[in-house]
Amino acid sequence: xxxxPSQPTxxxxxxxxxxxxxGTGVMGNGMAGHLLEAGHPVFVYTRTREKAESLVxxxxxxxxxxxxxxxxxxxxxxxxxxxxxxxxxxxxxxGLLAAMQPDTILVDMTTSSPELAQRIAEAASENGGRAxxxxxxxxxxxxxxxxxxxxxxxxxxxxxxxxxxxxxMGKNIVYQGGPGSGQHCKMxxxxxxxxxMVGLCEALAYAESSGLDPETVLQSISTGAAGSWxxxxxxxxxxxxxxxxxxxxxxxxxxxxxAAGSAERLGLELPGLQVALERYRQLExxxxxxxxxxxxxxxxxxx
Amino acid sequence: xxxxPSQPTxxxxxxxxxxxxxGTGVMGNGMAGHLLEAGHPVFVYTRTREKAESLVxxxxxxxxxxxxxxxxxxxxxxxxxxxxxxxxxxxxxxGLLAAMQPDTILVDMTTSSPELAQRIAEAASENGGRAxxxxxxxxxxxxxxxxxxxxxxxxxxxxxxxxxxxxxMGKNIVYQGGPGSGQHCKMxxxxxxxxxMVGLCEALAYAESSGLDPETVLQSISTGAAGSWxxxxxxxxxxxxxxxxxxxxxxxxxxxxxAAGSAERLGLELPGLQVALERYRQLExxxxxxxxxxxxxxxxxxx
Numbered sequence: 001x002x003x004x005p006s007q008p009t010x011x012x013x014x015x016x017x018x019x020x021x022x023g024t025g026v027m028g029n030g031m032a033g034h035l036l037e038a039g040h041p042v043f044v045y046t047r048t049r050e051k052a053e054s055l056v057x058x059x060x061x062x063x064x065x066x067x068x069x070x071x072x073x074x075x076x077x078x079x080x081x082x083x084x085x086x087x088x089x090x091x092x093x094x095g096l097l098a099a100m101q102p103d104t105i106l107v108d109m110t111t112s113s114p115e116l117a118q119r120i121a122e123a124a125s126e127n128g129g130r131a132x133x134x135x136x137x138x139x140x141x142x143x144x145x146x147x148x149x150x151x152x153x154x155x156x157x158x159x160x161x162x163x164x165x166x167x168x169m170g171k172n173i174v175y176q177g178g179p180g181s182g183q184h185c186k187m188x189x190x191x192x193x194x195x196x197m198v199g200l201c202e203a204l205a206y207a208e209s210s211g212l213d214p215e216t217v218l219q220s221i222s223t224g225a226a227g228s229w230x231x232x233x234x235x236x237x238x239x240x241x242x243x244x245x246x247x248x249x250x251x252x253x254x255x256x257x258x259a260a261g262s263a264e265r266l267g268l269e270l271p272g273l274q275v276a277l278e279r280y281r282q283l284e285x286x287x288x289x290x291x292x293x294x295x296x297x298x299x300x301x302x303x
Numbered sequence: 304x305x306x307x308p309s310q311p312t313x314x315x316x317x318x319x320x321x322x323x324x325x326g327t328g329v330m331g332n333g334m335a336g337h338l339l340e341a342g343h344p345v346f347v348y349t350r351t352r353e354k355a356e357s358l359v360x361x362x363x364x365x366x367x368x369x370x371x372x373x374x375x376x377x378x379x380x381x382x383x384x385x386x387x388x389x390x391x392x393x394x395x396x397x398g399l400l401a402a403m404q405p406d407t408i409l410v411d412m413t414t415s416s417p418e419l420a421q422r423i424a425e426a427a428s429e430n431g432g433r434a435x436x437x438x439x440x441x442x443x444x445x446x447x448x449x450x451x452x453x454x455x456x457x458x459x460x461x462x463x464x465x466x467x468x469x470x471x472m473g474k475n476i477v478y479q480g481g482p483g484s485g486q487h488c489k490m491x492x493x494x495x496x497x498x499x500m501v502g503l504c505e506a507l508a509y510a511e512s513s514g515l516d517p518e519t520v521l522q523s524i525s526t527g528a529a530g531s532w533x534x535x536x537x538x539x540x541x542x543x544x545x546x547x548x549x550x551x552x553x554x555x556x557x558x559x560x561x562a563a564g565s566a567e568r569l570g571l572e573l574p575g576l577q578v579a580l581e582r583y584r585q586l587e588x589x590x591x592x593x594x595x596x597x598x599x600x601x602x603x604x605x606x
Binding site for chain 2: 196209220229247261268270
């Protein structure tokens with residue numbers, strides 16, 4: 001890496017650079033906490049101020065708006081809810097982009113649309129800075145324990161500059177390519193999970209309907225060619241009647257909707273994703289949006 | 304276990320009992336081989352005699368028909384192709400059932416229909432013996448290495464009697480319940496795999512279409528919540544252009560057809576299984592029936 005302090009790359013990596021963190025929900029709280037623990041000065045902002053209080057108590061400084069934060073920080077991470085929230089945080093009147101200083105790096109870790117990531121990257125570039133899209137997987141547990149998988153798209157030099165900070169938050173940190181590539185990679189992750197969850201719930205429903213003991217079935221099938229993270233970690237929750245969210249149904253629907261829209265633009269027909277998306281929407285319509293993705297099983301039981 | 308030699312349970316477990324093995328294809332060859340290696344006298348029969356030759360050279364004795372075998376053996380394993388082949392081997396004119404001695408245990412390890420397994424169990428019982436359905440997973444590798452997962456349905460005592468022989472062929476040996484339960488469990492396995500394969504191929508197709516490097520995508524997604532046996536073992540084969548069969552498309556279609564029919568009888572709607580079955584049938588119609596299940600990717604590439 002370059003040592004010239006006029007280079008944005010080295011400036012952003014400086015441990016004394018104030019870091020901004022927007023969105024201190026279940027994920028952001030753990031992630032911003034790791035930056036604080038590492039001794040970095042951290043500014044926080046989130047829509048509902050109380051959600052940032054524990055971080056403020058640990059030494060984080062409150063920013064009144066994203067724009068306010070952009071005036072203090074040349075490295076800002078964001079992880080908010082929906083693409084509309086990302087739009088507001090970046091393009092809103094009090095958003096990051098209008099107020100950002102030259103050489104700033106903005107990193108959106110929300111799972112959001114690849115096209116929006118590309119628009120942010122362009123706007124950041126026009127303002128003399130850079131942007132990365134860096135969605136994560138690993139859930140609140142991964143965020144808390146600093147073991148997230150982080151899929152990064154955008155400028156390669158900016159990625160190298162931010163990598164030391166990613167290392168505080170995650171373990172499996174992979175550069176996927178230009179702007180939007182992190183989001184596209186996350187879409188691959190969610191497309192894979194979508195059909196896997198359908199298969200898992202169908203198998204458990206079949207097991208029950210055919211009079212088998214589903215736990216005994218899992219003993220036979222979990223460790224072989226049918227095995228998956230979901231079968232190991234979520235199927236036992238289904239059987240225990242535990243539908244508490246590790247990952248919310250409503251957020252999974254958001255992700256699959258983005259993936260479906262993106263696939264359509266790419267001219268790809270993804271029937272498995274369509275089945276999953278339709279089914280999860282039915283599930284949400286029946287009032288299960290705030291349960292975990294394993295709640296899909298409810299639908300197959302009601303059939 | 305009981306020691307009274309008049310008990311069928313102990314008679315079948317006797318290491319000197321001649322064992323019959325019908326179906327010496329890719330799977331059966333490895334499995335029957337383990338019985339021979341353990342020193343058991345083994346009779347073999349298969350439709351195409353040459354396929355049994357290596358076993359005969361290793362000391363197995365040739366039976367002219369299933370009925371002939373049933374006259375020599377009170378424990379017979381079968382693993383053939385399709386349910387129609389199972390019908391023939393059991394109910395045919397020269398089949399096992401008509402010729403079986405009392406106290407015989409017949410074990411069908413073919414992946415076949417639960418209803419057929421129940422019919423065989425009834426017929427065996429009427430003839431003074433018992434039958435187990437014991438399909439496997441783990442492929443030719445598992446058969447060769449004796450590491451199969453064996454899912455067993457039928458009489459519990461018969462299972463206990465046969466277990467020492469199952470142990471020669473597999474590692475994960477689980478009793479699932481009464482007649483047909485082994486087949487039902489295998490259907491759960493295949494239902495799980497069906498949607499998992501769809502998700503895997505859709506994700507890889509999306510990765511390519513969106514301009515990502517699919518291998519780099521796998522680095523991000525294989526070890527997290529999207530992870531599966533298929534993603535670890537089959538996705539790299541797809542990317543390497545290796546469509547050689549670990550498990551044949553045509554056999555997977557057979558299994559999914561059985562599962563779909565069985566689900567219908569149970570009044571279950573399984574849309575993920577339907578998508579997979581339709582797609583694999585399209586794949587077979589395009590001439591890919593003799594490739595491995597990872598060949599599903601061809602379809603998504605052609606979209």
